[in-house]
Every structure is written in structure tokens, then in C-alpha cells.
Amino acid sequence: MSPDPTxxxxxxxxxxxxxxxxxxxxxxxxxxxxxxxxxQPLWFVASPVLDAGRAWQPSDGxxxxxxxxxxxxxxxxxxxxxxxxxxPPAMKANAVGxxxxxxxxxxxxxxxxxxxxGTTAVLKTVQAQTWMPNLAALxxxxxxxxxIHPCACFPEMCDSPISSHTALQLTVTAGSSPSTVQIAWxxxxxxxxxxxxxxYVQDGQLGALKGSVACDGNSTALPLTVSNLAVSAxxxxxxxxxxxxxxxxxxxxxVIQ
Amino acid sequence: MGARLRAxxxxxxxxxxxxxxGAHAAPMTPDPTxxxxxxxxxxxxxxxxxxxxxxxxxxxxxxxxHNPQWFVASNVVDTGxxxxxxxxxxxxxxxxxxxxxxxxVPSDPATLSATPVGTIQIAYVQPTxxxxxxxxxNGTTVTKTVQAQTWGSNAAQxxxxxNGAILIGSTMSCQAPAPLQQVxxxxxxxxxxxxxxxxxxxxxxxxxxxxxxxxxxQGQFGTLTGPVMCxxxxxxxxxxxxxxxxxxxxxxTGFSGYLNYPSPMANxxxxxxxxxxxxxxx
Numbered sequence: 357m358s359p360d361p362t363x364x365x366x367x368x369x370x371x372x373x374x375x376x377x378x379x380x381x382x383x384x385x386x387x388x389x390x391x392x393x394x395x396q397p398l399w400f401v402a403s404p405v406l407d408a409g410r411a412w413q414p415s416d417g418x419x420x421x422x423x424x425x426x427x428x429x430x431x432x433x434x435x436x437x438x439x440x441x442x443x444p445p446a447m448k449a450n451a452v453g454x455x456x457x458x459x460x461x462x463x464x465x466x467x468x469x470x471x472x473x474g475t476t477a478v479l480k481t482v483q484a485q486t487w488m489p490n491l492a493a494l495x496x497x498x499x500x501x502x503x504i505h506p507c508a509c510f511p512e513m514c515d516s517p518i519s520s521h522t523a524l525q526l527t528v529t530a531g532s533s534p535s536t537v538q539i540a541w542x543x544x545x546x547x548x549x550x551x552x553x554x555x556y557v558q559d560g561q562l563g564a565l566k567g568s569v570a571c572d573g574n575s576t577a578l579p580l581t582v583s584n585l586a587v588s589a590x591x592x593x594x595x596x597x598x599x600x601x602x603x604x605x606x607x608x609x610x611v612i613q
Numbered sequence: 614m615g616a617r618l619r620a621x622x623x624x625x626x627x628x629x630x631x632x633x634x635g636a637h638a639a640p641m642t643p644d645p646t647x648x649x650x651x652x653x654x655x656x657x658x659x660x661x662x663x664x665x666x667x668x669x670x671x672x673x674x675x676x677x678x679h680n681p682q683w684f685v686a687s688n689v690v691d692t693g694x695x696x697x698x699x700x701x702x703x704x705x706x707x708x709x710x711x712x713x714x715x716x717x718v719p720s721d722p723a724t725l726s727a728t729p730v731g732t733i734q735i736a737y738v739q740p741t742x743x744x745x746x747x748x749x750x751n752g753t754t755v756t757k758t759v760q761a762q763t764w765g766s767n768a769a770q771x772x773x774x775x776n777g778a779i780l781i782g783s784t785m786s787c788q789a790p791a792p793l794q795q796v797x798x799x800x801x802x803x804x805x806x807x808x809x810x811x812x813x814x815x816x817x818x819x820x821x822x823x824x825x826x827x828x829x830x831q832g833q834f835g836t837l838t839g840p841v842m843c844x845x846x847x848x849x850x851x852x853x854x855x856x857x858x859x860x861x862x863x864x865x866t867g868f869s870g871y872l873n874y875p876s877p878m879a880n881x882x883x884x885x886x887x888x889x890x891x892x893x894x895x
């Protein structure tokens with residue numbers, strides 16, 4: 357499922373419950389932590405959740421939602437008391453229904469979720485739970501690239517003015533305000549050094565950048581957004597969107613001194 | 614009634630929502646985001662999700678009647694303390710049991726409550742990637758060692774050409790061979806054997822190297838280990854050693870990870886040089 361939905365999801369209009377999604381390869385593990393009819397905590401698990409090979413249809417719940425559908429059997433399990441016991445029972449998993457989910461059409465970072473427990477069906481729109489930015493982990497020096505080119509052109513034949521088909525040195529520094537960042541690099545072509553000044557927004561486990569890039573020798577600043585920004589201790593990468601060009605990529609591996 | 618609602622809302626916010634930065638602000642490394650379980654006691658698990666320096670933990674366990682029950686700790690932060698020689702930096706936070714509206718009915722804030730029941734502590738067990746877990750619920754203390762739950766592989770996302778680098782460190786007494794130093798522009802492709810990946814790069818005019826690595830998934834990270842052969846293209850016959858790449862974070866747009874290389878020394882022993890590897894997909 358793309359973007360990678362790994363993380364915590366919740367419904368702002370129905371606080372108190374949540375959904376944990378973890379993706380590895382093409383398979384997701386989903387845990388719903390909810391409440392029973394007596395308001396007591398209860399959880400269900402769906403594993404594996406896989407690409408259903410079709411888009412979400414009106415009959416799945418929401419209308420006008422063309423996102424690819426992912427689904428799996430939903431289980432309620434019983435098992436050993438957390439406080440341990442001398443003769444613990446074997447874990448049992450009872451299939452209670454199905455869970456299906458898809459990214460919504462009007463918000464690529466919201467999920468439509470439908471699940472049923474027996475004959476009780478639940479339909480929700482959830483959003484990625486966000487509590488702290490990964491911005492601090494982004495600062496540093498990287499070797500990587502900016503790869504953006506027109507859709508109908510082989511990359512090495514027609515890079516965008518800000519990109520290069522060879523490796524670049526990128527420097528990420530904090531911006532003038534707490535939520536801004538500057539990324540500098542030199543494409544090494546006719547364009548001089550480029551500086552991308554952007555505002556960072558955390559959205560679940562991914563980040564996003566929105567700003568403009570200015571290069572020496574080019575008086576016009578270009579709007580550039582970066583979505584699905586994955587930040588780790590050893591590097592970062594994301595989808596670079598420059599108007600008039602196909603979605604590209606930006607990122608690199610951290611240079612550790 | 615209004616004061617009670619405000620108090621409950623404040624507790625819920627504390628339990629499930631807004632975070633307060635800890636006194637020792639350092640993220641847990643490696644990033645523990647993912648599912649964790651105890652292979653000796655299948656059926657229960659722990660979800661960890663880290664953003665910045667704060668971890669959101671959910672324990673999926675069973676009550677005394679063996680029915681599913683969950684606890685949540687939304688503000689697990691660095692304590693700045695190491696448990697002992699074997700267990701590293703401890704991250705800790707209050708653990709809550711919450712109640713709320715039934716999943717099948719509309720939202721009802723009046724049923725929301727969050728009751729602190731104890732604390733949760735997690736720390737990596739050195740030198741493994743396992744986590745030592747300790748939590749308490751109303752006086753009952755539970756200690757476990759859990760490992761990252763693994764069910765799939767992110768290897769397929771790795772194939773492609775990358776702008777990036779193999780950045781391997783060297784010292785006067787511990788050198789990586791020249792073909793491994795300051796490599797940019799490499800290609801990752803499926804290897805000849807199942808589960809293997811080839812990393813190829815040029816190291817000079819008509820000279821190149823290829824690492825044939827065996828990929829393994831461990832939780833949300835990947836590892837790649839294998840020999841590096843170098844030489845005049847296409848005769849890559851000189852084995853310059855074995856590279857190991859760990860903590861690989863893989864996204865559709867790129868990857869990055871740490872590497873180490875045991876370098877032979879003149880006296881017959883070996884030393885290990887480390888570095889990073891990764892790049893952005895072209």
C-alpha cells in the first residue's frame with residue numbers, strides 16, 4: 357500500500373480508539389483497539405491484510421472513493437492472562453469478520469476503513485495520528501540526489517533545472533523558524549547552487565515539505581513540494597513534485613564524520 | 614458535570630493524544646516502530662510507534678478471563694538512564710487503561726476515561742535487537758523480552774538505480790579497500806539466487822565491483838550481507854571482503870542503512886570500519 361500506512365490511525369470525531377497498521381512488503385498487520393458494549397477495552401487483529409486487486413467500490417461503503425482496496429480476515433483472539441498463570445490456555449483465534457481499507461480520493465493521507473464483527477458493520481474515515489515532528493533528525497550532510505525530469509523523457513537526457521543524474525552533496529539545515537528547513541545542493545550543470553527553503557509538516561510517520569527552490573543564475577524561484585518524506589537516522593528520501601515535471605525523488609544517505 | 618468532563622478529557626488527551634517532551638530528549642535508536650512479540654508466548658503483542666523523541670505504545674494482551682484487553686502509553690520518552698551493562702537506554706512512560714464508546718455506536722464522550730494503572734519501560738538488550746519490556750498494571754509487574762515481528766520482506770522495493778553513496782570510514786590503522794571508498798551511483802538488482810540482491814558500482818575506468826548480498830527482514834528494517842567482488846568488467850573475481858548492511862530503511866524513493874566491513878590487518882587480525890550506504894532512486 358502506497359504511501360506506506362505504517363503507524364497509528366484514529367478518527368478525530370470518535371476519539372479514544374485507534375488502529376495500528378504495520379506494513380512489510382505487500383502485507384499489512386492491522387490491530388484495532390476499541391471498546392465493547394460495556395465500554396471496556398477490546399482488540400481485534402487482521403493479519404494478513406493484502407491488496408484485494410480492485411478499487412474501493414460504492415458497495416464497500418463510501419462513494420466516490422477510487423483507492424485500491426486492501427482487505428483481510430478479522431480475528432478476535434483469546435489467550436494467556438498478562439499476569440501469567442500456571443496453566444495458561446492455548447491462544448485461540450476466532451474469525452469474526454473482514455477488514456477492508458483504502459486511501460480516500462479527496463485526501464491521500466486519510467484511510468477509509470470498513471470492518472464487521474459478525475453482522476455489525478463499522479465504517480470510519482481515519483487519519484494518521486501525529487504527535488511530534490521528525491524534523492530534528494533531518495539536519496545534516498548527505499550524499500544523494502534530486503531526480504526530476506519530464507514524464508516523456510529519459511532521465512539522463514533531460515533533467516529538470518534543479519536535478520542531476522549523478523550523485524549530489526546535499527546539506528540540510530534548520531530554517532529561520534522552528535518548522536522550516538533549508539536544503540542546499542549544486543546540480544553541477546549550467547545552474548548554480550540551489551537552495552530549497554520549505555516548511556516541514558509531520559503527517560503520521562511521514563513528513564512533507566512545501567516551499568520554493570532558488571538557484572544561482574536563475575532569478576525565478578520554483579515551487580517545490582516533497583511528499584511521503586521518510587526520515588531515518590541514516591538518511592531520508594521523498595517524492596519531489598515540481599510543476600511541469602513528473603513526480604521525482606529527493607534524498608540521500610547521511611555523511612557521518 | 615462540566616468539571617468532570619474536562620478532567621476526563623484532560624486524561625484522554627494525556628493518554629491518547631498530545632505529548633509532552635521528556636526531560637531527556639533523544640529518540641530510541643534504532644527506531645522501534647513496528648510490532649513486537651514474545652515467541653515463547655504467542656498471542657499477545659506490543660505496537661510501538663515513534664515520532665521525534667516520543668513513543669506511542671499499545672499492549673495487546675488478555676485479562677484474567679483470557680479475553681482481549683489493551684493498555685496504552687502515549688508518552689514514552691528517554692529517561693536518560695541505562696538499566697545495566699546488557700540493557701541500554703531506558704524509555705519510560707505512564708500506562709493507562711481506557712474505557713470508551715462501543716465500536717459499533719456513535720461517539721459518546723461521556724464514556725471516555727483514562728485510568729493510570731502503572732508504567733511501561735522499554736530498552737534494547739545489547740548486542741541484540743530485542744527489547745526488554747517491563748510494565749505494571751495495578752501492582753502486577755510483567756517483564757518480558759520481545760523481538761520485532763517479521764512477516765514480509767521489503768527487498769522488492771530495493772531494485773533500481775540510485776544516486777547516493779557508500780561512505781565507509783577509514784583510519785590509519787584500519788583501512789577499507791579503495792573500491793569501497795566514496796562510491797556514488799550504484800545499482801541494486803535481484804541476485805541469481807532467491808533472496809539475494811546484487812549491488813553494483815563502477816570503481817574506475819572499466820573497473821567495477823559487485824556485492825552479492827543475502828537480504829533478511831527484521832521487523833521494519835532490512836539487512837544485507839555478502840561478499841564484494843571487484844575487477845575489470847565483467848571479470849569481477851577479486852574478493853575484497855564481506856560487507857554487512859544493517860538497519861536498512863527502505864522507501865519507494867530510496868533507502869539508507871549502516872554498514873561495516875571487517876578489514877584484514879597486516880598482523881593477521883582484522884579491524885572493522887563502519888559507515889553508511891544509501892541513496893535516492895533515479
